[in-house]
Amino acid sequence: MKKESKIYVAGHQGMVGSALLRKLKAKGYTNFICRSFSELDLRDQAAVTAFFQAEKPEYVFLAAAKVGGIMANNTYRAQFIYENLMIQANIIHAAHILGVKKLMFLGSSCIYPRLAPQPLKEEYLLTGELEPTNEPYAIAKIAGIKMCESYFRQYGSNFISVMPTNLYGPNDNYDLVTSHVLPALIHRFHLAKLQSVEPALPHGSKAPVQPTITLWGTGSPLREFLYVDDMADACVFLMEQLEAESLYGSGISHINIGSETEISIKALAETIQGIVGFSGQLLWDPGKPDGTPRKLMDSSRLRAMGWKPQFSLEEGISLAYRDFLQQ
Numbered sequence: 001m002k003k004e005s006k007i008y009v010a011g012h013q014g015m016v017g018s019a020l021l022r023k024l025k026a027k028g029y030t031n032f033i034c035r036s037f038s039e040l041d042l043r044d045q046a047a048v049t050a051f052f053q054a055e056k057p058e059y060v061f062l063a064a065a066k067v068g069g070i071m072a073n074n075t076y077r078a079q080f081i082y083e084n085l086m087i088q089a090n091i092i093h094a095a096h097i098l099g100v101k102k103l104m105f106l107g108s109s110c111i112y113p114r115l116a117p118q119p120l121k122e123e124y125l126l127t128g129e130l131e132p133t134n135e136p137y138a139i140a141k142i143a144g145i146k147m148c149e150s151y152f153r154q155y156g157s158n159f160i161s162v163m164p165t166n167l168y169g170p171n172d173n174y175d176l177v178t179s180h181v182l183p184a185l186i187h188r189f190h191l192a193k194l195q196s197v198e199p200a201l202p203h204g205s206k207a208p209v210q211p212t213i214t215l216w217g218t219g220s221p222l223r224e225f226l227y228v229d230d231m232a233d234a235c236v237f238l239m240e241q242l243e244a245e246s247l248y249g250s251g252i253s254h255i256n257i258g259s260e261t262e263i264s265i266k267a268l269a270e271t272i273q274g275i276v277g278f279s280g281q282l283l284w285d286p287g288k289p290d291g292t293p294r295k296l297m298d299s300s301r302l303r304a305m306g307w308k309p310q311f312s313l314e315e316g317i318s319l320a321y322r323d324f325l326q327q
Contacts, residue, residue: 001059001240008033008057010091011064015171016106019232020061027236033057043083048090052098060103062091070291072178073134084140092147096157104239105148105161107141109297110134119298122252131292149253152244160244162235165258165297169228169316170323182225185269186324188213189276196280211280216288219266224296226259227316230309237307258297259309275317
């Protein structure tokens with residue numbers, strides 16, 4: 001990419017898209033095309049095609065998606081598969097028709113089988129059953145990966161896919177019902193902190209109330225998290241360095257992007273509890289689903305190319321909490 005290349009970031013108002021814009025601007029890129037949902041419904045094929053015909057972007061970052069946590073994925077299954085299939089199919093096909101020089105599709109680590117060997121290597125795709133709670137979303141993302149690969153193999157389109165691990169950071173969704181685990185925990189601990197009180201007792205003495213928070217599952221699942229600005233840095237790095245011919249010629253269909261550091265949900269909750277400053281008690285409800293027992297990405301291919309993350313989990317969560325307070 002040249003600094004003046006015309007770049008379309010699909011989903012620029014979301015956590016991932018906004019991080020991509022920040023990173024591209026920081027690296028000196030200047031020519032961006034952005035459309036909000038009210039301006040362009042990416043589920044509408046005719047509208048997407050007309051947009052590409054009018055704007056003629058040279059490079060595309062496909063970061064637009066319908067996303068959510070376990071509850072949202074499991075509840076709105078039809079919406080998750082339909083909307084994501086439509087968004088990515090419309091953009092990928094329009095990029096092909098209009099001759100986009102390069103496209104990057106961003107997926108999710110939920111594409112891997114629920115019980116795949118750990119850490120998750122790129123070649124484990126389609127080797128087993130998916131996690132049932134987010135299967136529709138995962139199937140849509142797998143379809144996006146295979147679309148990019150298929151358009152390269154049939155037409156030579158320079159379309160590549162990347163699979164970030166669990167992301168968090170500025171512009172995240174902190175909704176208690178539809179968000180992922182890390183931002184949801186930030187919100188819950190913050191509310192609990194505000195609701196903590198020290199009622200007055202006889203003779204003016206005080207006794208602290210120890211509020212409790214009950215969290216889903218056992219807290220035992222292991223997860224990997226990556227600060228979203230690190231993810232954006234990796235994406236721009238790969239957009240500049242990796243060509244479709246090299247990717248697919250190596251026998252894989254995508255590149256993993258992760259921190260290669262895992263933490264249990266229990267330890268994550270305790271870390272967020274400390275950063276937010278909630279002093280109450282944590283309880284766990286084993287009757288609620290844990291989701292996939294372990295999910296750690298093997299990012300060795302990306303590391304071998306010379307990239308590594310810059311933010312520790314504690315640094316990233318502190319920045320995310322600051323963003324939450326500003327919102």
